[in-house]
Amino acid sequence: MAQIHTNQTLSVNLPEVLVLGPPSIFRIYEKHLSQKFMLLKPWESPIPLEEFLSIHAQNTTAVLTSSVVAYLSSALRLLPSVRLVVTSSVGLDHIDLKECRRRGISVAYAPSVFSADVANLAVGLWVDVLRKISAANCFLKTGLWPVKGDYPLATKLGGKRVGIIGLGRIGREVAKRLEAFGSKISYQSREKKPSVSYPFYTDVCELASNSDVLIICCALNDQTYHLINREVLQALGRQGVIINAARGAIIDEKALVQFLQEGKIAGAGLDVFEHEPNVPEELLELDNVVFSPHSAVFTEESCKDLYDLVVGNLKAFFSNKPLLSPVQFDDFMR
Amino acid sequence: MPTKREDASTHPLASTIKLVFHCLPQTASSKKMDSNSIGVLMTCPMSPPYLEQELDRRYRLLRFWKFPQKTELLKPHSQEIRAVVGNATIGANAELIDALPKLEIVSSYSVGLDKIDLAKCKDRGIKVTYTPDLITDDAADLGIALILAVLRKIRGCDLFVRRGPVWKNGDFQLTSKFTGKSVGIIGLGRIGTAIAKRAEAFDCPISYYSRSEKADTNYKYYPSVIDLASNCQILVVTCSLTPETRHIINREVIDALGPKGVLINIGRGPHVDEAELVSALVEGRLGGAGLDVFENEPEAPEELFGLDNVVLLPHVGSGTIETRTAMADLVLGNLEAHFLNKPLLTPVV
Numbered sequence: 007m008a009q010i011h012t013n014q015t016l017s018v019n020l021p022e023v024l025v026l027g028p029p030s031i032f033r034i035y036e037k038h039l040s041q042k043f044m045l046l047k048p049w050e051s052p053i054p055l056e057e058f059l060s061i062h063a064q065n066t067t068a069v070l071t072s073s074v075v076a077y078l079s080s081a082l083r084l085l086p087s088v089r090l091v092v093t094s095s096v097g098l099d100h101i102d103l104k105e106c107r108r109r110g111i112s113v114a115y116a117p118s119v120f121s122a123d124v125a126n127l128a129v130g131l132w133v134d135v136l137r138k139i140s141a142a143n144c145f146l147k148t149g150l151w152p153v154k155g156d157y158p159l160a161t162k163l164g165g166k167r168v169g170i171i172g173l174g175r176i177g178r179e180v181a182k183r184l185e186a187f188g189s190k191i192s193y194q195s196r197e198k199k200p201s202v203s204y205p206f207y208t209d210v211c212e213l214a215s216n217s218d219v220l221i222i223c224c225a226l227n228d229q230t231y232h233l234i235n236r237e238v239l240q241a242l243g244r245q246g247v248i249i250n251a252a253r254g255a256i257i258d259e260k261a262l263v264q265f266l267q268e269g270k271i272a273g274a275g276l277d278v279f280e281h282e283p284n285v286p287e288e289l290l291e292l293d294n295v296v297f298s299p300h301s302a303v304f305t306e307e308s309c310k311d312l313y314d315l316v317v318g319n320l321k322a323f324f325s326n327k328p329l330l331s332p333v334q335f336d337d338f339m340r
Numbered sequence: 341m342p343t344k345r346e347d348a349s350t351h352p353l354a355s356t357i358k359l360v361f362h363c364l365p366q367t368a369s370s371k372k373m374d375s376n377s378i379g380v381l382m383t384c385p386m387s388p389p390y391l392e393q394e395l396d397r398r399y400r401l402l403r404f405w406k407f408p409q410k411t412e413l414l415k416p417h418s419q420e421i422r423a424v425v426g427n428a429t430i431g432a433n434a435e436l437i438d439a440l441p442k443l444e445i446v447s448s449y450s451v452g453l454d455k456i457d458l459a460k461c462k463d464r465g466i467k468v469t470y471t472p473d474l475i476t477d478d479a480a481d482l483g484i485a486l487i488l489a490v491l492r493k494i495r496g497c498d499l500f501v502r503r504g505p506v507w508k509n510g511d512f513q514l515t516s517k518f519t520g521k522s523v524g525i526i527g528l529g530r531i532g533t534a535i536a537k538r539a540e541a542f543d544c545p546i547s548y549y550s551r552s553e554k555a556d557t558n559y560k561y562y563p564s565v566i567d568l569a570s571n572c573q574i575l576v577v578t579c580s581l582t583p584e585t586r587h588i589i590n591r592e593v594i595d596a597l598g599p600k601g602v603l604i605n606i607g608r609g610p611h612v613d614e615a616e617l618v619s620a621l622v623e624g625r626l627g628g629a630g631l632d633v634f635e636n637e638p639e640a641p642e643e644l645f646g647l648d649n650v651v652l653l654p655h656v657g658s659g660t661i662e663t664r665t666a667m668a669d670l671v672l673g674n675l676e677a678h679f680l681n682k683p684l685l686t687p688v689v
Contacts (some may be wrong), residue, residue: 030511122519126542130488137660139485140495142653147645151638151654156387162660164477165352186541187481188352283507290502296494297501299512305492307517 020044021324024063026081027072029094030304035313042317059084068323070316073097074282079105090323092316095303096120096176097253099226103338113333114319118175119311120303125179127302128221128251131275132168132184134296135247136161136219141293164188169217171210171233172224172252173199180221192216195224210234214241219249226253227338236261239271246271251302254279263288266295277302351666353474357673357685375399378679379420381413381440383430386449388661391668395425398672404430414439423447423675428655429637431455437464447674449667451475451658453688454581454608468688469674471667473530475658480534482657483576483606486630487523487539489651490602491516496648519543524572526565526588527579527607528554535576547572550579565589569596574604581608591616594626602628606657609635618643621650632657 023039024046025032032039039045046066048058055077065087071078073095079102082088092114093101106113134140137160145157168184170177170193181191181204192205194213199206207213210233214220220242224230234248234257242248248271250257259280265271266289273294279285282300289295303312318330380399382392395401402421407413421440424432428450434457437443445467446456453470461468488494492515500512523539525532525548536546536559547560549568554561562568565588569575575597579585589603589612597603603626605612614635620626621644628649634640637655644650658664673685 033511034514122543123517126488126518127492130485130492130494133481133485133488134494137482137485137656139489139651139653140498142656143489143495143651146640146652146654149642149645151640155385155638157654157656157659159387159659159661159664160656162351162478162662163481183538183541186538187484188477285501285504285507290504296498298494298497299501299507301497301512301515304512304514305517306514307520309514 021068021320022046022066023068023070023320024048024059024066024085024088025070026075026078027070027094029070029072029316031094031309031313031316034306034309038313039317043320055081056084068092068320070094070320071100073100075100078102082106082109082111090114090320090329092319092323094312094316096124097225098333098338099253103333103335107335107339112323112329114323114329114331115333116312116315117331119315120308121175121179123305123308124176124223124251124302125183127277127298128176128180128223128249128275129183131251131277131296131298132219132221132247132249133163135249135273135275135294136163136166140296165190166218167192167216168219168221169193169207169213170204171195171213171220171222171256172230173202173204174223174225176252177221177223178202180223189219196229210238211241214238214246215243217242218245219247221249222252222256224252224256226255230256232256232258234258234262236265239265242271244270244272247273247275249275251275251277251298254282259286259289266292351474351662352477354662354666354669357666357669375679377420378422379417379442380423380425380675381417381421383424383426383432383436386425386427386664387659388664388668390665391425391449391671394668394672399423399675418442423678425449425671425675426455428452428455432461433457434460437461437466445469445675445678447671447678449671452581452608454610458688467678467684469671469678469684469686470688471670472686474663474666474670476530476534478660478663479531479578479606479657480538482632482653483531483535483578483604484538484542486604486606486632486651486653487574487576487602488518490604490628490630490649491518491521493648495651521574522547522572524548524562524568524575525559526550526568526575526577528557528559529579531606532576532578533557535578544574565593566596569593569601572597573600574602576604577607577611579607579611581610586610587613589613589617591620594620597626599625600627602626602630604630606632609633609637614641621647 020043023043048055051058067087068090070092078100090112096116142157166189168189168191173193173195194207194210263286275296277298278300322329375398378399381402383404418440422442422444424446426432426448432446437460443466448470451472519542523544523546528548528550549562549565618641630651632653640652677684
């Protein structure tokens with residue numbers, strides 16, 4: 007028992023928070039969090055999670071979770087006192103919002119902390135794939151420049167037709183950046199955005215037919231699961247490039263692998279995958295793909311901003327003040 | 341359903357160049373015999389092959405790199421060479437110009453002119469043309485690409501995933517956010533302005549150093565490179581190479597930029613004191629660097645190969661099919677205009 011709580015004697019007056027994941031902010035801010043909250047850390051216990059929760063978390067009112075906790079729903083069922091779930095993500099696909107609403111559990115998330123960083127990485131991957139940055143860097147660093155001469159030509163960024171799927175915060179940040187590069191922007195979204203002048207498509211296939219590049223910026227939910235399927239990839243075409251810094255399951259990964267292997271699309275930049283951290287071997291063998299290990303949000307600055315937001319939300323909850331970034335259930339459940 | 345556009349490889353200015361080109365009387369076929377006797381010397385291989393193929397088709401093309409002994413080419417052919425097509429690697433230096441008594445024009449497949457002895461050309465009345473404006477966007481795009489690649493360690497991310505098992509044991513390291521970092525630009529010409537426009541879209545404050553303050557911009561001006569380096573986090577070199585700007589990035593500037601600073605060079609290798617830069621990076625006195633150019637291309641400092649905060653590219657600033665094709669058309673158009681006694685399209689003034 008003594009091993010489970012951090013600084014047990016000192017933390018007896020600190021509000022208790024059950025941590026699942028743990029979220030990435032733990033890498034830098036675990037100590038800071040321990041000084042503000044009494045943290046229940048099930049992974050440090052030898053007993054199975056269900057047993058741990060039954061013994062230690064029956065009175066716990068707050069849960070802090072990362073976005074890769076697939077068992078969150080089953081864990082919440084074992085927590086009769088929980089009133090708040092704080093997720094260290096903008097994605098909410100791991101949370102049963104309907105059930106939370108039914109039980110009166112508030113959910114706080116990180117809607118805008120990462121927007122710039124995710125947009126920056128999506129644009130970074132786009133630029134890398136089209137201008138072959140990582141490949142040319144590798145070419146030089148492996149000593150090939152004096153041997154093989156000029157690096158093969160890449161393709162110009164300006165004037166490319168970019169289709170953005172999902173024009174929320176991240177999609178709009180991506181669009182703003184791409185405009186400066188001279189891209190021609192169109193988008194597909196659940197609804198047309200009245201304040202936006204880019205051409206709007208209701209159908210992703212039609213967007214793909216009119217795009218040189220597709221950049222995925224939407225949330226993962228029932229409607230967007232495998233949204234990018236064979237038909238869409240076919241419409242994108244042989245010169246087409248796809249960039250995904252949203253969620254892996256928005257793309258039919260098997261279809262993507264096949265299209266890339268057979269040269270039916272030109273390339274891809276991928277920060278997310280269907281079954282992370284597993285990535286299909288066939289995909290890893292391709293040199294027209296640039297990979298990133300779901301790290302779009304992992305900058306020092308965003309980590310600090312996220313830590314501040316998480317602490318702010320927890321403190322607000324424990325002092326009965328309004329949450330800083332609550333999920334408005336109506337926005338997400340249609 | 342609208343049809344998919346198949347050919348996505350057109351530079352925005354290509355149609356303008358082609359229009360000007362076609363306003364000249366057609367010469368390629370009708371004057372094939374005449375122009376084929378005009379000797380044109382190409383200084384080194386240039387990609388894409390389109391330029392070499394067209395020069396070969398229109399003129400009597402001599403390829404400098406096919407002659408290990410340069411005198412082998414120059415002695416028998418010096419009287420027939422009336423044009424030189426050079427680039428950023430090999431242009432027309434005094435020695436070459438002296439060896440070509442009939443040289444009338446140097447048409448450079450580049451925007452940089454540091455490899456051409458302009459004074460000698462002026463003396464001899466040799467015209468010089470280049471390819472301005474065309475590479476502005478590509479070069480600016482590359483500047484931003486290098487910033488993102490350095491700050492976000494994109495190649496490192498790629499390798500991390502490719503090495504499979506590593507990701508299973510934990511996340512990639514935290515990298516550095518681009519948005520909000522101050523960008524300092526050396527040289528606010530066409531390319532510098534294009535970089536500023538892009539960096540602003542990432543919500544970065546912009547400052548610059550130039551020989552003189554520009555009246556038509558709101559960016560903050562610093563009267564010296566050291567001042568600029570002391571007040572920005574990402575320093576971008578994008579001015580032209582002249583005797584005054586050689587080693588404009590020296591030890592003092594690197595120290596001013598500091599251990600959290602990032603240097604991006606898309607100008608010319610000699611803008612940077614490479615030895616000082618290497619030791620600063622190896623010793624951690626500079627936070628990172630993205631370099632597309634080097635003092636002795638194609639050699640690049642091997643000491644930097646293993647550093648994940650350094651991105652090195654083999655001079656690909658204008659390395660897109662669209663831009664190189666448009667540049668080639670401009671080189672060909674300038675040569676055509678000259679041999680028809682028409683005004684040059686893009687002379688160096």
